[in-house]
Amino acid sequence: MRKRNHIIPIHLNKKELAYLESQVTLSGLSREEFLRTLIMGAELRARPCEHHADLLHKAAGLCNNANQLAKVANTYGEASRQSVEEMTKIARQVWEEVKEKW
Numbered sequence: 001m002r003k004r005n006h007i008i009p010i011h012l013n014k015k016e017l018a019y020l021e022s023q024v025t026l027s028g029l030s031r032e033e034f035l036r037t038l039i040m041g042a043e044l045r046a047r048p049c050e051h052h053a054d055l056l057h058k059a060a061g062l063c064n065n066a067n068q069l070a071k072v073a074n075t076y077g078e079a080s081r082q083s084v085e086e087m088t089k090i091a092r093q094v095w096e097e098v099k100e101k102w
Contacts, residue, residue, distance in 0.1 A: 065091075
């Protein structure tokens with residue numbers, strides 16, 4: 001048996017339907033799921049572009065490299081603590097900005 005038994009017909013003109021379809025496409029959801037999400041009050045964002053996954057991967061790599069360099073520098077004393085902390089801070093800021101925007 002279906003969980004959703006209630007059907008609500010809606011009449012749209014061409015412009016409204018075109019807009020709905022464009023928003024559905026941007027969201028990456030099905031039309032029904034898109035409308036259900038809107039009804040429940042969730043904030044919908046556009047689906048990230050394909051290159052964003054690569055960007056996130058590179059940002060994660062940057063953070064990992066910064067942590068590895070910090071460990072080596074602390075172990076062998078080849079870098080000042082201040083420069084290591086600044087590098088780690090920059091990497092974290094980049095990561096947070098990427099997460100926030102994409």
